[in-house]
Amino acid sequence: MKRWIGSIVLSGVVAVGFAQSAPFTIVRPADGSQVREQVHIQIPKNSIPPGGYVGVFLDGKLLEAVVPPLKGKFYEYILDTKARGIPDTPSGQTQKLELILYTDYNEKARIVDRSSVNISIGNQAKIPIPNAGIKLRYKFVPGQDMIYDLDQHIEVSPMTESDNESGGKAATFDSEGESLRLSYSVVNAYGDGDGLLRLQALPLKGKDYADITASGGTEQKRYYDTDMAPLYMRITSTGNQKFGALPAYYGFDGSVVSFKMGGLFAAFPLPTLPQKAIHVNDSWQSHFQGGKLDLQNWSTTDSVVQSYPARGQFMNVEWERGHPCARIQNVIEESTESEQDKKLTNKNTEFKGDKVKIQETIWFALDSHKILKIERDQTVDKKIENQGAFGGMGAPGGMGGPGMGGPGGPGMSGRPPGMQSTGGGGGAGSSDVTGPVTNMQFSTPGAAGRGGQGRNRPQGGMQRPGMGGRPGMGMPPGMGGRPGMGMPPGAGGQTGQSAQATFVRLHILQTFTLEL
Numbered sequence: 001m002k003r004w005i006g007s008i009v010l011s012g013v014v015a016v017g018f019a020q021s022a023p024f025t026i027v028r029p030a031d032g033s034q035v036r037e038q039v040h041i042q043i044p045k046n047s048i049p050p051g052g053y054v055g056v057f058l059d060g061k062l063l064e065a066v067v068p069p070l071k072g073k074f075y076e077y078i079l080d081t082k083a084r085g086i087p088d089t090p091s092g093q094t095q096k097l098e099l100i101l102y103t104d105y106n107e108k109a110r111i112v113d114r115s116s117v118n119i120s121i122g123n124q125a126k127i128p129i130p131n132a133g134i135k136l137r138y139k140f141v142p143g144q145d146m147i148y149d150l151d152q153h154i155e156v157s158p159m160t161e162s163d164n165e166s167g168g169k170a171a172t173f174d175s176e177g178e179s180l181r182l183s184y185s186v187v188n189a190y191g192d193g194d195g196l197l198r199l200q201a202l203p204l205k206g207k208d209y210a211d212i213t214a215s216g217g218t219e220q221k222r223y224y225d226t227d228m229a230p231l232y233m234r235i236t237s238t239g240n241q242k243f244g245a246l247p248a249y250y251g252f253d254g255s256v257v258s259f260k261m262g263g264l265f266a267a268f269p270l271p272t273l274p275q276k277a278i279h280v281n282d283s284w285q286s287h288f289q290g291g292k293l294d295l296q297n298w299s300t301t302d303s304v305v306q307s308y309p310a311r312g313q314f315m316n317v318e319w320e321r322g323h324p325c326a327r328i329q330n331v332i333e334e335s336t337e338s339e340q341d342k343k344l345t346n347k348n349t350e351f352k353g354d355k356v357k358i359q360e361t362i363w364f365a366l367d368s369h370k371i372l373k374i375e376r377d378q379t380v381d382k383k384i385e386n387q388g389a390f391g392g393m394g395a396p397g398g399m400g401g402p403g404m405g406g407p408g409g410p411g412m413s414g415r416p417p418g419m420q421s422t423g424g425g426g427g428a429g430s431s432d433v434t435g436p437v438t439n440m441q442f443s444t445p446g447a448a449g450r451g452g453q454g455r456n457r458p459q460g461g462m463q464r465p466g467m468g469g470r471p472g473m474g475m476p477p478g479m480g481g482r483p484g485m486g487m488p489p490g491a492g493g494q495t496g497q498s499a500q501a502t503f504v505r506l507h508i509l510q511t512f513t514l515e516l
Contacts, residue, residue: 140195267291286312
C-alpha cells in the first residue's frame with residue numbers, strides 16, 4: 001500500500017502517545033556502503049506504529065511515502081536506483097539516505113522519528129574499459145542452455161484525419177499482453193568461435209503447455225511440450241547467422257518424410273554485436289535481426305533470419321542483475337516527407353505523416369558473455385486511407401516476438417514496418433510498403449472491420465501448421481479486422497458513415513530477459 005504525502009509539516013519530533021517496541025533505525029544498508037541497482041532498505045519489525053508510514057528521502061528530496069512490506073523480522077523498502085534514473089554518486093562523495101517516520105495527527109503529518117545513513121550509488125562503478133576498448137563476443141559452451149522470458153505489450157492510438165487537422169489528441173487503448181519462454185541450447189562450439197544453437201519454444205513455468213497465437217490465427221491455441229519443435233542456427237561469435245534450418249524427419253527407408261507436422265517453431269535470433277572493439281559513445285553500422293520462416297519451402301531453407309541495417313551505439317557500462325554489462329543500442333528512425341506531411345508538421349498536429357522508430361537496448365554481460373536483457377521499444381505512425389474502420393493495417397513484424405510456424409505456409413517475413421504506402425485499404429490480398437533505407441513492409445489483410453475480442457500476440461513470424469500465413473507483418477488486436485481481432489472503442493466508423501482516412505499509432509514494448 002502506497003501513501004503519498006501532499007503536504008508535510010516539518011515541526012520536529014512529536015510524541016503522539018504510543019510506545020515503539022523496536023527502535024526505528026536503518027539496519028541495511030550499512031553506513032558508508034556503496035550500493036547499486038535495487039537497494040534493499042530494512043528497518044526492524046514493530047518499529048512502525050499503527051497508522052504510521054515512512055518517507056524515503058535522498059539528499060533531502062522525497063522519493064516516496066509508503067508503508068513498507070514486512071518480510072520476516074524487517075520492514076523492507078526497495079529503492080530501484082536504475083528505474084528512478086538516479087545517477088551515480090560523484091567519486092569521493094556520499095549521499096544521505098534518510099527514512100522519516102510519520103503519523104497523522106490532527107489531520108497533519110507529524111514526524112515521530114528518523115534514521116539516516118550515508119551511501120554512494122555506483123551502477124556504473126568498478127567496470128573497467130581497457131584503453132583498446134571492449135570486444136563484445138558470445139562465448140558458446142556445448143551443453144549450455146539459456147532460457148529467456150519474452151513479454152510484449154501494445155498500445156493503440158487511433159485518430160481520424162479531420163480530428164488530427166483540428167488539433168485533437170489521440171486516445172490510447174491498451175491491448176492484452178502475451179508471454180513466451182524460449183530456449184537457446186548450444187549444440188556445438190567451433191574453433192573459429194561459431195556456435196550451433198537449437199532454438200525452441202517452451203511451456204510456461206510449472207506447466208506442460210503454453211497458450212500462443214500463431215501466425216494466421218486469430219486467437220490463442222494451447223500447445224503442449226510435445227508440440228514444440230526445434231530449429232537450428234549456426235552463428236558467429238558476433239551473432240551473425242551462417243545458416244539456419246528446420247530439422248527433417250526420416251522414414252524407415254531413410255528417405256526424408258517432412259519436418260514435424262503439427263509442431264510449433266520459434267525463430268527469435270540473438271542480436272548482432274559490433275565487429276570491432278568499442279568505447280563509450282562509439283557508433284557503427286549495425287543490424288536488427290528478426291525471425292523469418294518460409295515453411296512452404298522448408299526443405300531448401302538455409303536461413304531463419306531477416307536482417308536489416310540500423311545504427312548501433314555503445315551507451316555505457318553498467319551493472320544489471322548483479323552482472324557487469326555493456327549497454328548498447330540499435331536504432332532505426334524514419335518518416336515520410338510529402339508536401340502534406342510538411343503542412344501537418346507546420347501545424348504541429350499530433351500525427352505528421354507515416355513514421356517509425358525502433359530502439360533496441362541490449363545488456364550484454366561482460367563476465368558470462370550472454371545477453372542478459374533486451375528492451376525493444378517501437379513506435380509506428382501510419383495513415384490508413386479510405387476505411388470506415390481502420391482494420392486492415394498490418395503491425396510491425398520482425399522486431400516483435402519470435403518467428404513461429406508450421407508447414408501451412410510461409411511465416412512472417414520478420415521486417416519492421418514501412419514508410420511509403422503503395423496500396424490503399426484492406427481489400428483482399430496485401431499491400432506492401434517499402435521504406436527508403438530500411439526495407440520495411442506492411443501487409444494488409446482482407447475482411448477488414450469484423451469484430452471479436454482480440455489478443456496482443458508477439459509479432460514477427462509465428463505460424464502453426466495449416467494456417468497458410470503470408471509473408472509480411474503480424475497483426476495486433478484491433479488492427480486487422482479479422483474474427484477474434486478486436487477494435488479499440490471509438491476507433492472505427494459506424495455503418496452508413498462516409499469513410500475517411502485514419503491515423504493509427506502503435507506503441508509496442510517488448511522485454512526479453514534471461515532466466516538466472
